[in-house]
Structures are given as structure tokens and as C-alpha cells.
Amino acid sequence: MGVGVSEEQKQDQPLASDLWKLWLENPWTQAWVSWNKMLWASHPASRLIPLDLEEIWRALMLVGENLAAQPTLLQERAVELLRSYNELALVTLRRSLGEAAGSSTLDKQDRRFQDKAWVNNLVFDTIRQSYLITATWLMTTARQMQGVDARTYQRANFYMRQFVDMLSPANFPFTNPEVLRETLETGGENLRRGLANLLDDLQRGEITVAGRQHFKVGVNLALTPGQVIFRNDLIELIQYAPATEQVYSVPILIIPPWINRYYVMDMRPGRSMVEYLVQQGFSVFLISWRNPDASMEHLNMEDYLKLGPLDALKVIKAITGSPKANLVGYCLGGTLLSILLAYLEAIQDDSAHSGTFFAALQDFAEIGETAIFISEEWVSEIEKRTASKGYTDAIEMGSIFRLLRSNDLIWNFVVNNYLLGKEPLAFDLMYWSVDGTRMPRTCHLYYLRNLYLENNLIKPSHMTMLGQGIDLSRVRCLCYVVAGTEDHIVPWRSAHRARALFSGTTRLILSHGGHITSIINPPSTGKGFYFTNESHVTDSDQWCKSARRNEGSWWTDWAKWLGELSGDKCTPPTTGDADYPPLIKVPGTYVLQE
Numbered sequence: 233m234g235v236g237v238s239e240e241q242k243q244d245q246p247l248a249s250d251l252w253k254l255w256l257e258n259p260w261t262q263a264w265v266s267w268n269k270m271l272w273a274s275h276p277a278s279r280l281i282p283l284d285l286e287e288i289w290r291a292l293m294l295v296g297e298n299l300a301a302q303p304t305l306l307q308e309r310a311v312e313l314l315r316s317y318n319e320l321a322l323v324t325l326r327r328s329l330g331e332a333a334g335s336s337t338l339d340k341q342d343r344r345f346q347d348k349a350w351v352n353n354l355v356f357d358t359i360r361q362s363y364l365i366t367a368t369w370l371m372t373t374a375r376q377m378q379g380v381d382a383r384t385y386q387r388a389n390f391y392m393r394q395f396v397d398m399l400s401p402a403n404f405p406f407t408n409p410e411v412l413r414e415t416l417e418t419g420g421e422n423l424r425r426g427l428a429n430l431l432d433d434l435q436r437g438e439i440t441v442a443g444r445q446h447f448k449v450g451v452n453l454a455l456t457p458g459q460v461i462f463r464n465d466l467i468e469l470i471q472y473a474p475a476t477e478q479v480y481s482v483p484i485l486i487i488p489p490w491i492n493r494y495y496v497m498d499m500r501p502g503r504s505m506v507e508y509l510v511q512q513g514f515s516v517f518l519i520s521w522r523n524p525d526a527s528m529e530h531l532n533m534e535d536y537l538k539l540g541p542l543d544a545l546k547v548i549k550a551i552t553g554s555p556k557a558n559l560v561g562y563c564l565g566g567t568l569l570s571i572l573l574a575y576l577e578a579i580q581d582d583s584a585h586s587g588t589f590f591a592a593l594q595d596f597a598e599i600g601e602t603a604i605f606i607s608e609e610w611v612s613e614i615e616k617r618t619a620s621k622g623y624t625d626a627i628e629m630g631s632i633f634r635l636l637r638s639n640d641l642i643w644n645f646v647v648n649n650y651l652l653g654k655e656p657l658a659f660d661l662m663y664w665s666v667d668g669t670r671m672p673r674t675c676h677l678y679y680l681r682n683l684y685l686e687n688n689l690i691k692p693s694h695m696t697m698l699g700q701g702i703d704l705s706r707v708r709c710l711c712y713v714v715a716g717t718e719d720h721i722v723p724w725r726s727a728h729r730a731r732a733l734f735s736g737t738t739r740l741i742l743s744h745g746g747h748i749t750s751i752i753n754p755p756s757t758g759k760g761f762y763f764t765n766e767s768h769v770t771d772s773d774q775w776c777k778s779a780r781r782n783e784g785s786w787w788t789d790w791a792k793w794l795g796e797l798s799g800d801k802c803t804p805p806t807t808g809d810a811d812y813p814p815l816i817k818v819p820g821t822y823v824l825q826e
Contacts, residue, residue, distance in 0.1 A: 425653030529622030566592020626668030716750025
């Protein structure tokens with residue numbers, strides 16, 4: 233049954249649309265927009281903050297046009313906004329007269345407004361609440377758009393959120409009580425330090441988000457004892473020293489992502505996954521990827537498969553004498569692991585005893601907000617930009633991921649570094665997240681087109697590697713899949729689709745946290761929780777409804793699962809052998825390449 237439209241509404245609709253169009257096309261409006269774009273383009277901070285004012289303006293226009301075309305919704309939204317502001321005005325008036333009733337509280341999850349002055353001071357409380365009312369209204373209105381395709385809807389909502397985040401009063405010195413107080417107490421010293429921090433970051437080309445002076449690979453990161461026992465043009469293979477008198481007979485090979493460095497698996501002592509595994513009696517090997525330069529432009533996905541895990545497996549089997557290995561892949565390394573498992577099945581090689589996936593994609597149909605950047609036009613632009621240098625720069629890739637969480641990864645540091653003049657907190661995972669590496673042009677373009685644009689990995693034998701069709705349904709080994717509840721890069725539902733794609737039995741884990749914190753959560757911290765479900769359903773929402781919450785780290789669950797698959801205990805293998813002698817102690821050389 234359709235919804236009737238009154239004659240009055242029919243008359244209001246063209247009027248609202250015409251007024252909106254008239255305002256948009258007004259020369260003064262166009263001049264104001266152009267002026268702001270020019271000011272931002274000329275501002276030094278635009279080199280550090282990857283805001284696209286063109287896209288933000290396009291989102292505002294689309295939302296406004298859509299709202300103007302729905303007179304009923306326009307009226308409802310206008311009434312809602314006025315009602316919220318009227319309530320705030322009444323509360324503000326009552327507080328100004330000395331009444332405590334109506335005092336607001338802080339959202340503990342919103343890091344922007346944790347200073348008590350945002351509530352205790354009437355002026356700043358009013359500023360904060362006015363902003364939150366407007367921000368909520370804008371985002372709610374954007375989510376009620378109709379008549380636009382899914383991609384346009386997603387882009388408009390994303391850039392509307394960028395606009396809302398940018399305008400937070402916490403981001404400006406005269407509307408942030410903490411900044412004003414710091415300025416008065418230090419006589420402006422915070423602003424001098426902030427300017428120095430800004431100049432340093434402009435020279436480096438990115439915002440400092442972790443205390444770089446506090447971390448150094450090989451000094452307080454990547455310290456688990458081990459040796460590089462193999463090196464080719466793309467990888468160094470690390471064999472870690474045993475920490476127990478006997479080890480499981482089936483070794484582990486870890487394949488980290490190659491857009492960051494391997495030590496995410498070996499952070500500080502007490503927070504290292506590698507350290508934890510060797511303490512549980514596992515024999516651990518790990519790939520350290522080389523940081524590509526222009527000379528490696530030609531490397532493609534097949535090279536990453538052959539020179540990476542395939543070469544590593546050959547060495548591991550020779551050193552340990554084990555015909556099999558438990559394989560582990562994180563993020564991009566997990567996607568490569570999927571290809572590896574299907575390839576091994578295609579050539580009837582049973583070297584893979586099990587596969588473990590950390591925040592990894594196989595099905596790229598739903599990739600969250602990352603999808604707004606993925607288009608043929610965007611990939612073509614990357615193709616042009618990388619034509620001369622032969623690789624995609626780490627800073628370019630990192631800026632995209634920071635936009636996905638702009639409050640935490642951009643504006644938080646703008647306020648801390650430039651307005652408060654402070655150094656970022658020394659956080660090892662944040663330091664690692666910005667310690668990126670380059671990606672060879674050929675491999676990156678293949679990855680974007682075949683996986684993100686065309687989703688070819690889930691199409692049986694549509695992709696070929698080293699002469700073999702890649703069919704994930706052939707993967708029969710036992711698998712363990714870990715996804716993060718708040719992962720903005722690999723949505724957990726997409727990660728959990730591995731169960732439906734593989735033929736073997738797959739255990740699913742849903743860990744609390746984001747792309748990094750859901751994975752790097754050692755039991756020693758006593759923090760976090762994770763969900764398990766012993767059923768074999770493939771539907772993610774159905775799985776979640778009946779899942780059981782477990783306190784602590786999922787590492788203990790995984791260690792138990794791995795232990796049951798890793799054979800009997802035996803004397804640890806030698807470190808390297810005659811064919812693959814130790815070359816250098818950890819962390820090796822590739823991880824240190826700039």
C-alpha cells in the first residue's frame with residue numbers, strides 16, 4: 233500500500249528543491265566554497281591531514297538536495313533540530329540561574345571531551361552539547377537519504393562524518409578548555425612546542441602518532457631470540473630459539489602483512505606472540521618481508537607466493553624434518569595464505585597441516601568503509617601516480633586507513649601534538665602501525681583489481697598462480713579464523729566467511745578490539761574478551777547470536793587448538809643446517825630498511 237502525498241506537500245517539494253538549488257548556484261555560495269578550498273590547499277596542515285574538501289562539499293550538497301526533495305522528512309528533521317536546541321537553551325538558562333538540574337554527563341567512550349571543564353563550565357558545556365546536537369542531526373539526516381545507489385550513499389555518509397569530526401570544538405584552541413588552560417599556565421609555551429612539532433611533522437610528511445624516540449627494533453622491539461637462516465630477494469626467514477627442552481614436532485610458519493613490518497608478531501617482551509608461542513613449546517619460523525624499492529617494480533603476487541611462503545616451507549621442512557607445518561597469516565599475509573593453501577591442494581602437496589587467519593579477507597564483497605576508496609577511477613589514479621617511481625608509498629596507504637578512524641588517528645594527535653604541544657604516548661602498537669613499507673607497483677595493482685575490484689579470489693579457478701587455478705573450496709585442512717569486533721579494515725563478518733569458502737572444518741573466533749588490538753592481546757595483560765561458538769553455522773549473524781563470551785585472551789584457546797595438531801614433543805631442531813646456516817641474529821636486515 234503506497235503512502236499518500238497531500239497537495240500541500242506536492243507544492244512544498246518543488247519550492248524546497250528550488251530554494252536549495254538557488255542557494256547552491258548563487259555566485260556568493262560558489263565563491264565561498266572556492267575560497268575555503270583554496271585556503272585549505274595552501275595551508276601547511278593539508279599536507280598532514282588527508283581531508284578532501286571536494287568530496288566533503290559533494291556530500292553536503294547531496295544530503296541537502298535529498299532532504300529538500302522530501303518535504304515531510306525535511307519538516308520532521310527541522311522540528312527535531314529545533315526541539316533539541318530549545319531543550320539545550322532551557323537547560324543552559326536554568327544552570328545559569330544556579331540550578332543543577334539538567335547538567336549533562338560525559339561519554340567515557342568519546343576521547344575528545346574527557347576534560348571536566350566540558351561539563352563543569354557552562355560555556356564549554358553549551359558549546360559541546362551544541363556541537364553534539366548538530367553532529368548527531370547531520371549524521372542521522374545523512375543516513376535517511378533515499379533514491380541513491382549504495383556506493384553513493386556510503387561515500388556521502390563517510391565524508392559527512394569527516395566534516396562533522398573536523399568541526400569538533402575540541403579541535404580549535406579557543407573552544408577547547410584544556411588548550412586554553414595549558415596556554416595560560418605555560419604562558420603559551422605549549423603553542424611554541426606545538427609549532428615545533430608541526431614543523432617536524434611537515435618535514436617528515438606525516439603526523440607523529442607514537443613516541444618514535446621510545447622504540448627501536450632490536451633494542452626494545454623484536455627481541456625474542458632467533459636467527460635469520462635464509463634470505464632471498466624478497467624475504468628473510470627467521471627461526472626462533474626454543475624456550476623449552478622439548479618442542480612440538482610440527483613447526484609453525486607465520487606470514488605477516490607486507491605493508492608493515494613483521495615485528496607486530498614480536499612486540500615488547502610480555503606482549504609478543506612469538507615469545508608466547510615458543511614458551512608453549514612450539515617451533516616457530518617467521519617471514520620478514522623486504523621493503524621494496526623502484527628496482528622491485530616488476531614483482532607480482534606470484535613472486536610473493538613463490539619467494540615468500542613456498543620458499544620458506546622448503547627450508548623449514550629441510551631443517552625440521554617435518555613434512556608439514558602449521559601456517560599462520562595476518563591481514564594481507566592471511567589473504568596470501570588462502571592462495572597458498574589452494575595452490576598446495578591444486579598440486580597435491582600436503583605440506584599445510586593447518587591454517588590460521590588473523591583479520592584476513594578472502595571474500596572482498598563487503599569491506600566496510602574501505603569500499604569508498606575502491607573504484608576503477610581510484611585504481612587508475614594509483615596506476616598513474618606510481619608509474620614513475622615503481623611502488624606505492626607507505627604514507628599514501630597509511631593516510632587512507634587513518635581517515636577511517638579520523639577522531640582517534642588524526643584529530644586526537646592534532647590536539648595533543650600541535651595545540652597542547654605534547655609528545656604522543658609511547659604505545660608500541662601505534663608505533664608499528666605507522667612504520668609502514670612500500671608495495672611494488674605491479675603487485676599492488678594486481679591486488680586492487682583482482683581482489684578489491686573484481687573479487688576474483690572467491691571465483692573458482694578464476695585466478696591462476698604459478699600455472700594453477702586457485703579454488704578456495706579445495707582447501708581441506710583444519711583452519712582457525714580470528715576477527716575483530718571493531719575492525720575497520722577487515723569487517724568481522726567478512727573475515728568469518730572463510731568457513732563457507734573452505735571445505736575443511738574451521739573454528740571461528742570473534743575477539744574484542746580493532747584490526748591490531750583484537751589480535752595482539754597477550755594473556756599476561758588479563759584484559760579483553762572473545763566469543764566462541766561450537767556450532768558449524770556459516771551465517772555470521774546466526775553464529776553471533778548463540779556465541780559464548782570468554783574473558784581474557786583467545787591466545788590460550790588457539791595454543792590448545794594448535795597443540796592438538798602439532799604432533800608429539802621432541803628434541804628441538806638445530807638452528808639452520810649445513811644448507812641453510814644462520815646468517816644474522818634477529819631482527820635481521822630487511823626489517824630495518826627505510
